[in-house]
Amino acid sequence: MFLDKMEKFLDNLTPMDLMRSEKMTFVQLIIPAESAHRAISYLGELGLLQFRDLNADKSPFQRTFVNQVKRCAEMSRKLRFFKDQINKAGIMSSSHTALQPEIDLEDLEIQLAEHEHELIEMNSNSDKLRQSYNELLEFKIVLQKACGFLVSSHGRAIPDERELQENVYSNDFVETTSLLEQEIRPGPSNPSGLRFISGIICKSKLLRFERMLFRATRGNMLFNQAPADDQIMDPVSAEMIEKTVFVVFFSGEQARTKILKICEAFGANCYPVPEDISKQRQITREVSSRLTDLEATLDAGLRHRNKALASVGEHLSDWMNMVRREKAVYDTLNMLNFDVTKKCLVGEGWCPIFAKTQIQEALQRATFDSSSQVGIICHPMDAVESPPTYFRTNSFTSPYQEIVDAYGVARYQEANPAVYTTIIFPFLFAVMFGDWGHGICLLLGALILIARESKLSTQKLGSFMEMLFGGRYVLLLMSLFSIYCGLIYNEFFSVPFHIFGESAYRCRDNTCRDAHTIGLVKVRDPYPFGVDPKWRGSRSELAFLNSMKMKMSILLGVVHMNLGIILSYFNARFFGNSLDIRYQFVPQMIFLNSLFGYLSLLIVVKWCTGSQADLYHVMIYMFLSPTDNLGDNELFWGQRPLQIVLLLLALIAAPWMLFPKPFILKKIHTERFQGRSYGMLNTSEMDLEEPDSARQHHHEEFNFSELGSLRTFYCFL
Known part of the structure; x- marks a missing residue:
């Protein structure tokens, strides 16, 4: 399956198409006004024409199609509002949108306005019903709890004046919420003039509320409290809040006024509670009946609202794409000049030469579909500025092109580094990763993404999953190279295996007691492929493996840098820039290979000869004492004069590539x-x-x- 996809990808791409950016041409379009919208829409679907802004000196509000852009922006706001409401309601939008006949922008605008008005009205009614429900629920809780403070053998239990000095404090407090305006009539008074106020308040504000009452009345009050059995939903945040019922006994009209103001400031809702038991029971029954009716009404309203949101959610994705596309069309039309006398629009832009035929076909189709009597004129023009860079990509090469573009976009007609990145990037990753067990896991994940490509491409993924899906072929190559390098390193989840036969080493004694301190003895030919598993755990493990991986990294890095410099040579040769060849390519090659290229040569010679020379010592004293005798660090005849020559070449190449150009x-x-x-x-x-x-x-x-x-x-x- 993967090979079939690769063959399909590369059918229309020649080596020269991959190596260099497409040749571009500058064209001018003269579009009749009646076919302008369709023409820009078809060109946008084609994606092969980059328009130049001919109205850069105008502000966005001075452009021709500013009203259409505003309408699209307003429709986008409504669609975002619908999306937020759907998410808050917890409705899962279907991945398969319902079939809907084609509608134009005006009809969609009318539909969105109707849906928004209906949804806002339902939300407003729901909020009012929820507020009434909360008030009735609080009233019911206050009736149930406050009556316990009032009922006695005589039907009422108003405390005497000595009890007004006793107060109870709680510990939790936070900031206030909304206020409830409620007309409170004075409670009944006894011959001593005592009254009471009952209500409910958030549990978190109870401590500060009680302290404020105590200070305002100078202790001449009695505060009773009881926790509410049910939590009450906050209509603003939709969170369940714990509340506490309170009853305050006081004396005098002045104290009543102060207490009511404090209740209002702390958001405490006060409710009148009659002292007569029969009236209490009657009011409780009425409140319970009204609560039952409100619950049924709220449930019916919620079902109706969810049904309306579900119907909107079926088309939400299509509507958002349509509005986004229309806004892009009008933004592009605002980049064109409008000729009032000829009733046409004039646009300029860049397109690849190979796409001229496709662009002409799209323009002819736009003329035919719009029933225009005048065709669209498209002709090439001369341009002063440099053409933009355009590389043809597909689902396999696009992630590599994005990686390269993140560091910098190549100039027009320069060699495309993304061609080499398709192999170099996953291979360098595998050199670092190097575990065939982890590589198999990565391969399975990549194969799952590729197998479900058609399904996942139509779904909206998260940012992380979208990144993984876009780089599915990158993951595939990374996993394959990781398996290869893991076999070389002989690591399966960091554990060595005897995959290719027995080890070439054995212990010095039968017990292997001192195998990790004294060393091993070589008894047969080297391990056929990769690192011998006996190296793991031996006393030379770090010295051998670190040296191998470090030296391999140096060789790969030097090859990579040489490749980049060679590409710069081909770019200079393609553009006929002899200055870059003489003063950039030549000194860079000399400087790089005189130092790091020479180090790579020493590494290869040391591997081939098995020499014990210290390469650190060789490179350091190549600069500090180039004429000294190398001694045991000499790897081949004539090494010292060669080092002197290379050092002189590096010293000459440095100013050569920095100053003349x-x-x-x-x-x-x-x-x-x-x-x-x-x-x-x-x-x-x-x-x-x-x-x-x-x-x-x-x-x-x-x-x-x-x-x-x-x-x-x-x-x-």
Whole structure:
């Protein structure tokens, strides 16, 4: 299956298409007004034309199609509102959207307005019903709890004045929530003039509330409390809140006014509780009956609201895509010039040369579908600025192209590094990963993503899963290379195995007691493939494995850097830039291979000869004492004079690649600028019509930082 997909991917891509960016051409479009929308929509689906903004000097509010963009933005807001409501309701949107006939933007706008008005009205009614339900529920709880403080053998139990000095405090407190405006009539009074106020408050604010009452009445009150049996939903946050019922006994109208103000400040809801037991029972029955009716009404409203949200959710994805597409079309139309007299739009942009036929077909289809009497004109033009870079990619090569573009986009017609990245990136990952057990796990995950490609491509994935799915072929190659390198390292979940026969070493004695301290004895030919499993746990394990992996990393790094410099040579040769070849490619190759290339040679020679030379010592004293005798560190005849020659070449190459090129370019830039200044009198009409941005580009000051040492070292690395 994978090979079939690869063959399909590479059918339309030649080696030259992969190596360099597509050749671009600058075109001008003259589009009649009646077919402009369809033309831009079809070109957007094609994705092979990059428009240039011809109205860059205008603000977004001065452009032709600003009203349509505003309408699309408003519809996007409504769709986001629907999406938030669906998520809050916990409704799972179906991955398969329902079939719906094609609708235009105006009809969709009307539908969205109707759905929004209906949903807002349902939310408002639901909030009012929820508020009434909460008030009745609190009233019922207050009736049940407060009556216990009032009932006595005579039907009422108003405390005497001595009890007003006793108070009880609790410990929890937080900030207030909403306020409830309730008209409270004075409670009945006894001959001594005592009254009471009953209500309910959040449990977290009870301590501060009680302290404030005590201080406001100077202790002339009695505070009774009881926890509510049921939690009450907050209509704003939809969270369940614990509340406490309280009854405050006091004396005097002035104390009543203070207590009511404190209740209002703390968000405590006060409810009148009659002292007569029969009235209490009657009110409790009425409240319970109304609560039952409200519960039924709330459930019916919730079902109706969820049904409306579900019907919206069936088409939400299609609507969002449609609005997003329409907004992109009008944003593109705002980049075109509108000719009022000829009733047409004029646009300019870049497209690949191979796509001209497809663009012409799309424009003809737009003319036919819009029933326009005038066709769309598309003709090439000359451009001053450099064309944009465009690489043809597919689902296999696009993740590698994104990795390369994250570091920098190649200039127009430069060699594409992503071609080499398709192999180098997964292989270098495997060199670091190097475990065929983990590689098999990674391979299974990649195969699952590839097998379910058609299904997952139509679903909306999270950011992490979308990244994994987009790089499924990268994971596939990474896993295959990891298995290969893991076999070389002989590591299966960090455990060595005798996969390719017995080890070439054995212990010095039969007990293997001192195998990890004294060492092993070689008894047969080397292990046929990969690292011998006996190295694991031996006294030479770290020295051998670290040395092998470090030296292998140096060799791979040097090869990688040489590849980058060679690519710069082919770029310079393609553009006919002999300056880059003489003052960039040649000194960089000399500098790199005189030092690191020589180190790679020493590593290979040491591997082949089994020498015990210290390469650290060789490289350090190559700079500190190049004329000294190498002694035991000499790997081959003539090594010392070769080191002196390479050191001199490196010293010459460093200033060679840093200094000549910037000054030569500075001289060329100055000569061209002076020549243009003296030739202004002979400027043609076409030159005078050159855009201001292009003329400013020509007259930019020369910047050494772009072409000096920083850019050179960047190209070198």
